[in-house]
Amino acid sequence: MRVSDLIKSSRATLKHGKMRSLLTMLGIVIGISSVIILMSIGASAQDYILGQVQGLGSNLIIILPGGTNNGKFSSPAAAQGIIVTSLKQQDVDALGRDPSVAAVTEESRGQATAAFGDNSMVTTFDGVPANFFTVRNFAVQNGYPFTDADVQAYNHVAVIGSSLADTLFGAGSDPVGQYIQVKNIQFRVVGVLAKKGTGAFGIDQDNLVLVPITVAQKQMLGVDYFTDVMVQANDSYNIDFVKARVQNILEQDHNITDPNKDDFTIETQQDVLSLLGNITNILTLFLAAIASISLIVGGIGIMNIMLVSVIERTKEIGLRKSVGATNNDILQQFLVESVMLTFIGGIIGIALGGVVVGLAWLVITKVFAVAWTFEFPLTAILLAVAVSSVTGIAFGIYPARQAARKSPIEALRYE
Amino acid sequence: MIEVKDLKKDYTDEGEVTSALRGVSFTINKGDFVSIMGPSGSGKSTLVQILSFLDRSTGGSYEFNGKKIDDLSDVELARIRNKSIGFVFQSFNLLTRLTVYENVELPLVYSDVPVSGRKKLIEDAVHSVGLDEKLYVETAKLSGGQKQRIAIARALVNDPDIIFADEPTGNLDSVSGAQVMSILDGLNHSGRTVILVTHETNTAEFADRIIRLRDGMVESDEKVKNPRHSKDEFFK
Incomplete structure (x- = not known):
């Protein structure tokens, strides 16, 4: 047939x-x-x-404090909510000196209530250096990001997320130049971030207060360690090579000879993707x-x-x-x-x-x-x-x- | 053309053997018109089913055009059925959801005839039974007599050597029955072998020869002295 x-x-x-x-x-x-x-x-x-x-930035290597106990399937201690204090300024400085590293940006995060007048909102405040905005692709749509000078001078300046701006100041109003209170400190709002949505680590990037890292560490949290460090690899180097360099530098810095006992976890953006x-x-x-x-x-x-x-x-x-x-x-x-x-x-x-x-x-x-x-x-x-x-x-x-x-x-x- | 010797057919049901044919022998030559008669249970239907390759015997031998049927596979028998045999059933067996054209086309679907060559064959077959105007009518809309004529057209379309007609007038009025017998008679005159199964003597006498069966055996095999032949010019 x-x-x-x-x-x-x-x-x-x-x-x-x-x-x-x-x-x-x-x-x-x-x-x-x-x-x-x-x-x-x-x-x-x-x-x-x-x-x-991908919105985190490009060519990034993410360093979280705490090891994974060499278990392939366990998450780093920091990701489990355990406070680990292994990442410090000396690490950032050491990484910054390596030619394979284009930039290093670090964060110290905490939770607090941000208030303006009668309006308030529970928010994440994030102490960051000035290069954070460029390395992490955080565009400021209104105002300007704070500078190295602000960070060095412990200036009480803040860049806030768009949702937070709407909640505290009302939709459509201009918060730049206004003062908000976070942890009993008055911050002058110098910029508002472009809308970005929920990002890595489940943080709503539109409900965020970015402040100089010096202020966050010394005056708000009283700590000398970082929540995470991100390294932007130099384009001339292979990302896996840079990852190995970062591991090597941190192990030297932390006097670790056995890689199984690393007190930090390194992931490339590609690993996460x-x-x-x-x-x-x-x-x-x-x-x-x-x-x-x-x-x-x-x-x-x-x-x-x-x-x-x-x-x-x-x-x-x-x-x-x-x-x-x-x-x-x-x-x-x-x-x-x-x-x-x-x-x-x-x-x-x-x-x-x-x-x-x-x-x-x-x-x-x-x-x-x-x-x-x-x-x-x-x-x-x-x-x-x-x-x-x-x-x-x-x-x-x-x-x-x-x-x-x-x-x-x-x-x-x-x- | 057909030669059967000591043909037997037994059915076994729950260990009990029933013999439908108990040793039937005869020869049918090309161009013969043979009626097979007998009362119910005489084995005439079983005999025709075996002769038309719808069933196989359980004993004896059957040669068709010099070939032993037992040596042929089911697929080979299906091919012979398609090329050499045309069936006309008592209950017409038309597919009522299809048109006359599609029903007559059915044997060609299983043949080597290409799609492009079918139309002429179908039109000729339908013309030969005088129903040209019904070519694209659904068969459900035809009368009983017309349905049987279409069934004959379907049997003819592949230009078979032999036509098996199993009680072809059984469901028809006398006028339609006469028309159908006239067509079968004409087919025989055009050189085809016709094997007719009937229990009506009048109908059987259209044949040149009547084989009577009783209890699975040939009771008589006689020539018809004055075969009835249709005088009308229905068949062209």
């Missing part, structure tokens, strides 16, 4: 029972669209998360796998209907065999019908998924004003087409074999 005859015959059969065909397809439509939606939204979420990490990429990929696949359960349900629906169809068309099978159809011809005919059902269901599912993903993108970007990308990955589409076709074969093969095995005499006698 020719392929054109198979397709023509299957199309005629499916068209004859339009409502039945549509209802049978529904399971596949829902399954495929769910997979498409989850994979697309997963890809967008991945883009968003990775974008946040790769880790997050893996996590989001696994999460997306996991969600898609859950959605694919509905595909199995849809497939069982198809098998059920095809079995009914085989019984209903017993006489037709007998007739076809009497005019020369072989078992293989009958098998192919029923198989093509089920594959056609799932294939068309898959195409409708892809279109429906595209519409839902588009609507989600509209709502997220327009209503929630989040920088969300529209992702409709080709892999998801190809996967959907492949899975729907395989579902058709997998769930169509049994009814098709039942049809093919029918004796022509029994089939012709069937009433």
Whole structure:
């Protein structure tokens, strides 16, 4: 039997029972669209998360205090909320002297209430040096960032996040030049950050008070260690080489001879991106796998209907065999019908998924004003087409074999 | 063309053996018009199913055009069914969701005839049963007599050597029945072998020869002295 005859015959059969065909397809439509939606939204979420990490700056090496106990899967002590005091000014100075390092920026963070008049908000204050703004891509949209001179002179100046500015001063007002109070210190607001969203370490970068590191350490926290240090690698050097240099410098500085006993953890931006990429990929696949359960349900629906169809068309099978159809011809005919059902269901599912993903993108970007990308990955589409076709074969093969095995005499006698 | 010797067919159901054919022998030559008659349970349907390769015997031998059927695979038998045999059933067995054209096309779908060569064959077959104007009508909308004529057109479309007609007039009124027999008669006159299964003597006498079965055996195998022949010019 020719392929054109198979397709023509299957199309005629499916068209004859339009409502039945549509209802049978529904399971596949829902399954495929769910997979498409989850994979697309997963890809967008991945883009968003990775974008946040890339937003830290470029060519960065992140140093956190505390080791990982040499366990590959344990997180650094600092990330677990344990206060570790191993990163200090001498480390920053030593790193800054190395030719492979373009810049070093450090942070000492704390929580406090920021207040202006009657308005107040719990916020993160972050003591940073002047180069922090350029190394970490923190753009000041209104006013200016504080300078080295401000840091050296312990000036009470602050650059604040846009949400905090809106909360304390009211949306649309200009806070530059105004004074806010944080930890009983009056800070003159010299700049407002451009909107940036939640960044690394889960800190809302729009609800942030950036102050000179000297002020944060000596007058607000009373500490001499850093929460983290970031190194910007010199472009002329390979990032892994710089990572090794940083490790070497810090080990020398901390008198550590056994790398397993490092009291710091070094991650490159690429490490973090790769880790997050893996996590989001696994999460997306996991969600898609859950959605694919509905595909199995849809497939069982198809098998059920095809079995009914085989019984209903017993006489037709007998007739076809009497005019020369072989078992293989009958098998192919029923198989093509089920594959056609799932294939068309898959195409409708892809279109429906595209519409839902588009609507989600509209709502997220327009209503929630989040920088969300529209992702409709080709892999998801190809996967959907492949899975729907395989579902058709997998769930169509049994009814098709039942049809093919029918004796022509029994089939012709069937009433 | 057809030579059967001591043909047997046993059915086994839960260990109990029933013999439908108990040693049937005869020869049918090319161009013969043979009626097979017999009461219910005489084995005539079983015999025709074996002769038309829809079933296999459990004993004896069957040669078709000099080939031993037992030596052929199911696929080879399907090919012979497609090329050399046309079926006309009592209950028409048309696919009612399809048009006349699509029903008549069915044997060609399983043949070597390319799609481009089918239209002419289908039109000729439908013309030969006088239903040209119904070519694109759904078969569900045809009368019983028209349906059987379309079934004959389907049987003819592959230009088979032999036509098996199993009670072809059983579901028809006398006028339609006469038309159908007239067509079968004409087909025989054009050189095709026709094997007719019927329990009606009047219908059986269109043949040149009647094989009567009883209890799975040939009771008689006689020539018809004055075969009835359709005088009308229905078949062209």
